[in-house]
Amino acid sequence: MEHRRLIILGTGPAGYTAAIYAARANLEPMVFEGDQAGGQLTMTTEVENFPGFPDGVMGPELMEAMKKQAEKFGAEFRPGVATDVDLSQRPFKVVIDKEREYTADALIVATGASAKLLGIEGESEMIGRGVSTCATCDGFFFRNKRVIVVGGGDSAMEEATFLTKFASEVTIVHRREEFRASKIMQERAKSNPKIRFVMNVQSKRVLSDGNKVTGLEVVDNRTGETKVLEADGVFVAIGHKPNTDFLRGQLELDDIGYIVTKGNTSETSVEGVFACGDVMDSRYRQAITAAGSGCKAAMDAEKFLEGQAAHDWSVTLNA
Known part of the structure; x- marks a missing residue:
């Protein structure tokens, strides 16, 4: 020893x-x-x-x-x-x-x-090439681009709000009908004109052209319909x-x-x-x-x- x-x-x-x-x-x-x-x-x-x-x-x-x-x-x-x-x-x-x-x-x-990662197809392969877990670290690289934030807690609201300093549009994607985030964090995000919301969908696959992210494929929990949300970056904010x-x-x-x-x-x-x-x-x-x-x-x-x-x-x- x-x-x-x-x-x-x-x-x-x-x-x-x-x-x-x-x-x-x-x-x-x-x-x-x-x-x-x-x-x-x-x-x-x-x-x-x-x-x-x-x-x-x-x-x-x-x-x-x-x-x-x-x-x-x-x-x-x-x-x-x-x-x-x-x-x-x-x-x-x-x-x-x-x-x-x-x-x-x-x-x-x-x-x-x-x-914590989503564990979906295309996620780990595109980390550093459009998939990120830190808006403070990587937000600057998405100036005037569309980004998605996956999550429903305070971290997701905070990341999304921060990203509006750079991105042209921020979409918060959440798997439930309601957020877990505190009311004040929700209100801050909802009052920001750059932020939109896609609720009650399950993230299924990160889409890319092999070099950069092009979007996120999601499944509607109510209808089972598959949708593609076009974006230049995906930020995972689930803790x-x-x-x-x-x-x-x-x-x-x-x-x-x-x-x-x-x-x-x-x-x-x-x-x-x-x-x-x-x-x-x-x-x-x-x-x-x-x-x-x-x-x-x-x-x-x-x-x-x-x-x-x-x-x-x-x-x-x-x-």
Whole structure:
């Protein structure tokens, strides 16, 4: 069973930034990349809102640069997904891919959150080429174009309203007769002249010409009739699921499953375990906020480990 002072679970902007800061602090972190090395940005084409890139940068390119920067300072990356942990005693135990076991004095969780997808034909193939799960990230690319937002909650209303800043027309598609969104969010969307609604239909297939999205095929729940809604983009806004199943019963999570942190820190309910990025942030979910929280997690972990070292040294002197 291999031991490290610090293990980081997950990559993406949060995990990579935590690795950079931890490595520069000589903590020699071991980073497990998760099931998608680089996180959600590896599925994004051009990123235009990350500071320092006035001409934009490709998502995979940005993530690869962050990884190289962390490796430069001594971070070690390994493939694998955390499938179990034991945080009840120190050192903490981490199980990777249900078989490999490691121990650590401190742990940073940066496993992110996965956008829920519709699971329909053509959806995954067109992610980054007209299908998106983030209006803030990709809305700019649909200036003066028609877009569809699929969903019925507050997220869908918020995404649709935001997209009216760029798109010529926004269509909210929902599978039920009524929305789940709060009244104020519904009223805001309904009062916007750019937004129209198609209700009580089931999304069936994302249509494309092979290079870009051309529309969404839906089925009317009442009549069974198939319709085609023409559009240049489809935004899926049916929520996110934090990747924390392996932490249940080990850390305090909120009702949805996001890790609960203390105040303005990255500290969790277990001393020595820290969280950063989308796994603890249900509100912003941006690359830059994830990176910032990764910095905080590494600094908090460094401070914790320094305190542990001082304690161990004191115990040794007094033995």
